[in-house]
Amino acid sequence: MKFSRRRIEEPEINLIPFIDVLLVVLIFLMLSTTYSRFTELQINLPAADAEKLRDRPSEVIVAVAGDGRYSINRKAVDGRSVEALTAELSAAAGGRPETVVIISADALAAHQAVINVLDAARRAGLSRLTFAAQGGNGR
Template sequence: MNFRRRGTEEPEINLIPFIDVLLVVLIFLMLSTTYSKYAELQVRLPLANAEAQRERPREVVVSIAADGRYAIDRQALEGRSVELLVQALLSATKGVQEPIVVISADASTPHQAVITAMDAARRAGLQQLTFATQRSASGR
């Protein structure tokens, strides 16, 4: 008979896979973070205490209000025609190499107002065009 006690081994937890998963989640969160911009027109943005917007010299922001009014780089335009937008875009991008047009439209802006801004950018010869968006308040 063997009355000797067998030594019980302590279970060991391997932390390396746990750390790998945490790093992947951290990288995913860093890459999926978005930043919002604020414009001169009222476009139903939430209030927040944020740092001042950094100047981006290559960007020309075209803001479109809910009623279809336009503003280019916080300068309100008096009309809504394509020709007026083309002239304003050309004067705003004078001397800027490869400007980026950012269309920031209210959620309830008529579709035609956004298409007019896109057409004006095309007629002005501006090829880089993007849209400003933001997440909903619920985050989904």
């Protein structure tokens, strides 16, 4: 009796079709990718120049007390409503939309009191706003 042994071929992975598919996927990704540039923050920093100090636009200083009372240019505002603030801001600005509104709020003032000042400035047509802050060392 003669037993014949067949030689078992080991399976082999053919890498050529795999490489072809990867190259096609790579080309597709390269062609379909959109490259976007991240937007940068554009800010204009103020400069301390004595000559430009004379050309500064008018300012309206709005103080917000810790208990929610308002004063505009050191004059107390009657009432705490947005409508009263709007009327006082319009009168203090004198119809000049380039007027800068400086909000000086107490550290204990409610956020809503400051939001009311922002809303009143928007209603009065004053879009240039800034906040006053005390320096880090108490000065």
